[in-house]
Amino acid sequence: MEFRDLKKQYQLHRQAIDDAMTSVVSGAHFISGPEVSLLEERLAGFVGAKHCIACGNGTDALQLALMAWEVGEKDAVFVPDFTFFSSGEVVPLTGAMPVFVDVRPDTFNMDSGSLEKAVEYVVNHTAYRPRAVVVVDLFGQPAEYDKIREITDRYDMLLLEDAAQSFGASLDGRRTGSLGDISTTSFFPAKPLGCYGDGGAVFTDDEEWAERLRSLHVHGKGGDKYDNVRIGMNSRLDTLQAAVLLAKMDFFEEEMTACERVAGQYTKLLKDTVQTPLILENRQSAWAQYTICLRDGEERERVVRTMKEAGIPSAVYYKKAMHLQEAFRGRQVEAVPLSVTENLSGRCLSLPFHPYMEEEQIRLVCEKVIQGVSNDE
Ligand SMILES: *Cc1c(COP(=O)(O)O)cnc(C)c1O
Numbered sequence: 001m002e003f004r005d006l007k008k009q010y011q012l013h014r015q016a017i018d019d020a021m022t023s024v025v026s027g028a029h030f031i032s033g034p035e036v037s038l039l040e041e042r043l044a045g046f047v048g049a050k051h052c053i054a055c056g057n058g059t060d061a062l063q064l065a066l067m068a069w070e071v072g073e074k075d076a077v078f079v080p081d082f083t084f085f086s087s088g089e090v091v092p093l094t095g096a097m098p099v100f101v102d103v104r105p106d107t108f109n110m111d112s113g114s115l116e117k118a119v120e121y122v123v124n125h126t127a128y129r130p131r132a133v134v135v136v137d138l139f140g141q142p143a144e145y146d147k148i149r150e151i152t153d154r155y156d157m158l159l160l161e162d163a164a165q166s167f168g169a170s171l172d173g174r175r176t177g178s179l180g181d182i183s184t185t186s187f188f189p190a191k192p193l194g195c196y197g198d199g200g201a202v203f204t205d206d207e208e209w210a211e212r213l214r215s216l217h218v219h220g221k222g223g224d225k226y227d228n229v230r231i232g233m234n235s236r237l238d239t240l241q242a243a244v245l246l247a248k249m250d251f252f253e254e255e256m257t258a259c260e261r262v263a264g265q266y267t268k269l270l271k272d273t274v275q276t277p278l279i280l281e282n283r284q285s286a287w288a289q290y291t292i293c294l295r296d297g298e299e300r301e302r303v304v305r306t307m308k309e310a311g312i313p314s315a316v317y318y319k320k321a322m323h324l325q326e327a328f329r330g331r332q333v334e335a336v337p338l339s340v341t342e343n344l345s346g347r348c349l350s351l352p353f354h355p356y357m358e359e360e361q362i363r364l365v366c367e368k369v370i371q372g373v374s375n376d377e
Contacts, residue, residue, distance in 0.1 A: 001365075039245055052202070064235065076128035083318070088322050097333055140166045183203040256284075273370050276292055290351050
């Protein structure tokens with residue numbers, strides 16, 4: 001069994017994807033070809049943002065956003081402690097100081113109470129200026145933007161939505177990618193909308209930031225890339241990747257519906273045995289992961305082993321809290337307790353998940369999870 005079956009998706013949509021790729025190769029317009037701006041328009045329309053700037057990957061997208069805001073040395077940037085490394089990695093890259101914030105034990109997303117305390121700590125005990133919050137929609141579920149927005153407004157901070165895992169999700173009918181002052185996503189192959197290599201995008205309604213982002217992702221270009229008005233990056237989305245994504249957009253919403261079905265089946269079969277994902281009201285998840293929680297590390301070990309013996313892969317997202325990563329040692333403001341993240345990283349487990357999972361496969365995975373839990377010697 002595959003953890004995320006990308007081969008099956010390709011087999012089902014082979015003709016459309018092959019045609020898209022062949023057309024780019026025949027035209028030989030590999031960098032900034034017409035497919036790139038077509039995709040940008042389509043993505044902006046889909047999420048409901050005025051501007052979309054496609055770029056090299058989801059990490060660059062986050063960095064570009066902080067660069068567009070000129071975040072720097074005197075600034076503190078708040079990041080959830082339970083996320084992929086990129087969400088925090090980009091902060092020191094701009095010279096700013098990361099401050100990790102705890103998450104909710106039931107949704108895995110940023111805890112607004114912890115954020116508020118962390119901001120107060122930075123204001124009262126450090127010389128840093130609270131500048132921005134990176135809000136991650138972990139495993140596909142939109143975070144609590146209403147509560148977080150109240151805090152960013154109060155402290156005059158910017159809100160950066162990291163929608164790398166939540167492309168396609170929505171909150172109160174608004175799509176992710178439109179929930180931050182700037183929002184970013186990733187098209188890494190295993191993300192909800194994945195290309196065939198690295199890819200990413202930045203979204204905003206702000207005209208001036210959009211213009212700056214367009215410049216920053218092509219060497220800080222002015223009139224053209226040989227006229228350079230600022231220090232930027234080389235972070236474009238390949239035309240081939242844009243073409244693949246355009247083809248995949250045609251069946252993306254169908255896939256989202258299928259993901260809802262798979263998640264529903266998992267939850268029905270597992271909810272009496274383990275902690276299943278809680279999706280808050282008025283939200284739709286993009287189901288980048290289906291993540292359960294076991295009682296403790298030992299129980300997780302047993303479940304992983306039982307699944308493995310049956311040929312079923314699983315993954316631990318994430319084994320290590322951000323604040324415990326070696327890379328951040330001595331390079332963070334320790335503002336608040338991060339015990340929820342530490343606890344979750346010891347007992348969470350992500351199960352095989354993709355829109356093309358069959359009912360029988362789901363049943364088998366659940367059977368093995370339940371068997372692993374009850375193998376309590
Ligand atoms: C995948 C991911 C990223 C980075 O995306 P890349 O395209 O791999 O650079 C950033 N944030 C989160 C939460 C992610 O899951």
